[in-house]
Amino acid sequence: MECFINIIWFCFKKLNHNPSKYQYIFIIICFIIVFVLFNLNNVFGQSLKGKIVTANNTPIEFVTVSLLKDTINLENTITDSNGVYRFTRLKIGHYKLSVSHINYENKETAFNMLNDTIINVMLFLKSKELKEIAVSGKKPLIQRKVDRIIFNVENSLTAIGSNALEAISKAPGVRVINNTISLVGKSKLAIMFNGRLSQLTGDDLINYLKSTSANDISTIEVITNPPAKYDAEGNSGLINIITKKNTQLGYNCSVQLGDAQSTYNTLLGGVNLNYNKEKNKLYTLFNAGNGSTAPIEKNIIFYPTQTWKKTNNRRDYNRYITGTIGYDYQPNAKTAAGFNYSFGALSPNMKEAISTPIYNLFNTIDSSINTNANSTRNINYQSVNIHFENKIDSVGKKITIDGDWYFYQDNNERKFTNENYNANGELMPNTLTQYLSGSKQNINLYTLNIVADLPFKAYKISVGGKLSFINNKSDVSFYQRINNRYAFDNSNSNNFIYNENTQAIFANFSKTIKKFDFQVGLRSENTGTTGISQNNNQTTKNSYFKFFPTAYITYNLNDMNSFSLSYGKRINRPSYYKLNPFKWYTNSYSYSEGNPFLQPSFNNNFEISHTYNNFLTTALSVSNENNRFDQITIVQNNTNLQITKYLNFLKTYTYQLSSSVFINKINWLETNNQFQIFYSVSKSSLPETKPIIKGWGGYVSSDNQIVFNKVRTILGELNFWYQFPYIDGLDKSSGYYNIDAAIKFLVHKKKLQVTISGNDILKSNKPIYYSLFNNIKQQNNNYYDNQQINISILYKFGNQKIKKNYRQINNSEETKRIN
Template identity: 45%
Template sequence: MFRSLFFLIAFFSALSSQGQFQLSGKVTGQEFKTLPFVTVKISGPQNKIFYTQTDSTGTYQFKLLPGKYSVVFSAINFESMSQIFTLTKDTLIHIRLKGNQHHLADVQVSAKKALIEKKIDRAVFNVENSISAIGNDALELLSKVPGVRVLNDKVSLVGKGLANVMINDKLVPLSADELSNYLKSISSENIARIEVITNPPARYDAQGNNGLINIILKKTTSEGFKGSVNLAATQASYFTASAGGNLNYRKNKITLSSNFNIRKGSIVPFEQSNVFYPEQTWNIINKDRNFRTVPSGQIGMDYQVSKKTLLGLSYNGGLTNFHSEENIKTKIYNQNNGLDSVLNSDANAKIKSHYHSANIYLKQSLDSTGKQLTINGDWFTYRDDKDRFFNNTSYFQNGITIPNSFAEYLSTSKQNIGLYTLKADVDLPYKTFKLSFGTKLGFIKNQSDLAFYKARNEGYEINPQQSNLFSYKENTQALYVNLNKTIKKWDFQAGLRGEYTQIDGISVNDRNKDNYLLLFPTFYVIYHANDKNTFYVNYGRRINRPAYRKLNPFRWYSNPFSYAEGNPFLKPSYNDNIELSYTYNIYTASLSFSKTTNGFNDVNFIDASTNIQAIKPVNFITAYHYQWNNTITFNAVKGWESINQLDVFYTASNSGIAQTLSSLNGFGAYFSTLNQFVFNQSKTILGEANFWYQLPSVDGLNQNKSQYNLDLGIKTLLLHKKIQLAITASDVFKTNRYRYNSLVNNIRQEYNNYYDSRQLRITFRYNFGNEKIKQPDRKPGNEEERKRSN
């Protein structure tokens, strides 16, 4: 491995026949205060011109060939300064700009970034430049990001699996349903960019084997009001309506922000499975219509205590009122494919849940060079109350009811999750390197009260063998350090994170108590061969702690023969990830490898003697994943921008339990094309056409079948672009079906699921107020544990 790395480094170094030197420096104002976003223009030999801007610390840098150059520094409200120099070695030029006596009253400067940007540790999708940002919510927008998939409202990375989602560097602390509801409450118009971080740096929690998706909301600066109202009507199998709005206000040292959204409607997911027992085949069809009413809101305040101190408070809360009407029909066939009997289950579930989240943070500037301390305190609580009533009736093949087969049941669950975290980060930029370090304390408590009843006479009688009190505690202490360094054409970033965790889970007479200390190194290298060719190498180690619901031993029955339950003794899994990437102008290619140890997944354990199907998560997977990714962006004709991606991957999975296949491996491939159109010169009539196709692939010990999806949209901007009107169609051909098969106890299982994803949506949005408001940069600090309420 070391020989290979040495060869790569030597190869990259040989690509440039001439040495380059670094020109760098810092730009300050009259009070020696650092000035960000100062334009730096370099004019050199053969009339070559280079541009850059100073970063948040006022620093800039170029890599240039030896020669004579002129440099010009310019910024709004400052006098421009120029200097001529001859570059023969690494050179520092520090500049102090003078204020311009003739200030401009109001200037707005905008520059269009590339739709996709590749950085040292992430890929960035600049939403502000995407037509997909009009008329969508955050969840729908994620499905338009290259490399990201949304299936049944669950977010994953192509070829890698489920990914954790963050908002402004903070993991969203909600279950799968609550997370999708929350993302649907965020208008894509409020999103600045989406960062896909396949190998997160040490600053982030080590939680999540498959990486992170970070949604960065738009920022603000100017004083005054700004707000919007939005309405949406969606037609799937049934109708759903949503409404909401946001309002921001800034005056002097105070910035206020708020939003509120409500969604009400229903969808009809469809699930079908076939289980091939030795002497029978069970065909199970689950038709479900579920209804949701989901209000949510957020309010925040920032107070600029002094030039160096910013204090912030925020609250975020929401509730879900859910109920469903289900019919589960199981047809049982004999070996001659003749109908033996039918089991019918009618059910309805009621779920009420709510969450509350509060954050307080302090950002303290330590000096004028960008050194700062950030402290975050977070509190989060989540509660739900679930009741599921269901009955079962069995019929002979001729439709006559089997005597004494009717029975009624009730299963209940109450869950209470509390999370408290305290986090501190220190950033220390120096002239030759950048250092950051920090710590985090997390305290989690999860309690569940589970019960199962059978109807007798006019009441319900509890079954003590299927009822349980479950208590789980988890405390984590973490430290990290991260270092960035640039040496000529090379950029380096290295980090180390240590996490010490103590857990204590109690379920009836079972207790799972453990503590462990783990280290998570990360390493990144970039080699800039020239202006067009860039090479990347990175490595990282991750942990995937189970979601709390997977630790809960509660049994959720579909019928007397089928139930799902958690596993209080489920352990974390671990991933080692290596990635090599290459970028040439509009083309990016990457080759990655990951190894998963102690991987866990849900397994449908089937007993042929009793026909009982028990779905339970267990640790049993060791997997190796290889992936080759290709992305190309081009403008074929004026008004048409296209992003195209092709992934080819190979997965080899080995099982540690006897009930499943001992191993399963195979290739898979994924293709997507994201196309944006501008139909008129004023750029007020827009369109999009997006398509993806997933070839058959291996997921753990499941074999997934192919699926594909087409989305279309037309959008218009009215009243000086204050009004946005969009009509979009998702899954036009109703082909986004999740189909797979598996083998457990030598019994084959086939699944065909569709989650009502073909939808027609009409969206209206009206923006009002000061268009230049920009929210202060803040990164509140709840981390990995909150996501695991899923």
């Protein structure tokens, strides 16, 4: 053990001095820990194992095997699919082995443990056949636990003909808008499957959720204030999807084809295959798409003597193929291991036609600037996860370890042309300029996560730690076309290197005392960052060590009422591209740039909530964010320059009252209605802005699922939401709303599902944002082509009772910060 600790300490020192050796040291650490954990059972004490069989020598699964000493039950376990049981770390002495199964006669065997021992047991069927007992019970639709709200999907209409994304949208406090999942009052959100954070983000995550049947889901847990076990990154909540457990063998497969028609067409397809054979589980997922949309971005700047009205008519292309393949192996009831590999190849190309007419005080055009741009972009990523789980005993004590590697490569080339025209629409002399900008980004992420869950009779403890190592290299080049050739512009080019190392440990304690549930946790994180801008000869270093406490109290007054109080502190780290000081020009007067001096911000979140009769949830929350960074467009009267950059300049407070009502008393209708009202205060440290902005906001929604026939094969949905005007940072937003509708047909024994849906039917999802800088008003009005008609066909075959076993990965907080 001392040797093992010394090796890890040596690796830490090398990681701090030689980032280029990340991959080698990371692999060494993973293999050392996996090797040690695999051999834990042989390190301490003696082992007892054996096989439980029938009179025909057939292995019996799920036999309860108990180890007793002096009538005291020391440990329990169950046999695996081969009838094998195992006990480890036993001391020398006299023991008794007790074996029981509902269909077989019980048996006890006394023995002396002197060294490793094998005891095989034969069981005989009970002489009297047990009468079948029907046990019926139904969980409430909504349950309140000490740190989360549980939505029991299997008791909802959502389980019929819906996918996981649709099921998530029905959970209390959850919004799904334009395929974006969010929690009320939270800026970010992470998805988990069976307690493990998802590697997938963006379209990959949405496609996977759409390919997962809601019928495979047992519960959805909504965690608005994550405990210390999870990363402190982001003012985010968590959604944990718990799938149904089963031991079905065989395979299943689903094939999905779709067509989304907005301004242009997009074709989608996907295949999901799962195979389960005793100790082995194989799962694969592949998705592909090709199409485009036509967003429109409008920006107006009201200078004292001029008004600039910029309109960007874009065409965003989206061609991609992504895949995941994984394998899990469980040699016995206590040990499991496996790996997961994911990849993606994306080409999100873009064409832009940007027109900027400049109006005078008489509202006539003085001049205009036209910009045409074509961006060619290729993104490739790969990720690998190696995981291991060792159950210490049968009451839930276990150790889990995950090692992850994620590689992201983004090559982007953008050609753009600027032209200036006079009031008569004539090209002004010497104003035609042509540019070429290129960007190459390579990101490597390495994470190692270890968690020990230690439940005891009177309380539960979880402890663990995480290491993450990030290396980001960005190479940005800029050229201007002169005399029919592109000349390199060193002043607008840059090589940027960013390294970040984080070490985290946590401890979590929970206990129940009569009607009270308590939970407290503490997470500490030590982070060191280095940003190097080679062209600017600029090196920026930063380090910080912080504690992130969490606390929860739940009081269960009676079967109808429960009250909860929670507190949590979190950190928001800037995305990698926000740290790159490169200037990205949209025209000769407008550019955006990153800021290598950005610092993280910190959140404090308080919430008190009440759950009534398991269908009405009400919460009052208060949160503040210190040293918040945000994007701001700096405009000057004398130069007309428009510089967009990120700065730490805000301190914000949010006070919110929210309520969620879930009604399913009618067998053909299920409705989920949400309401929030909030008051926001933003304080700015920039002298060019207002020192304080405050105001009210609100949100209402109603999601309704309808069953049109008794056999439940024709289903419909009608969903509505309205966002009232609100304040976010220095921006004021107008009100806007959205209406979606869908109809589904389940045929061929519900194996074939056909869905026709309409998104943003009235084309009303058009927010307008207002801001003020240097007493110059700015207005942004963007529409991202949300109005769509979608047709989707999903066919399932094989054994549909097999549980999807997609493995989730533990570097999701790091990968969220990629572009």
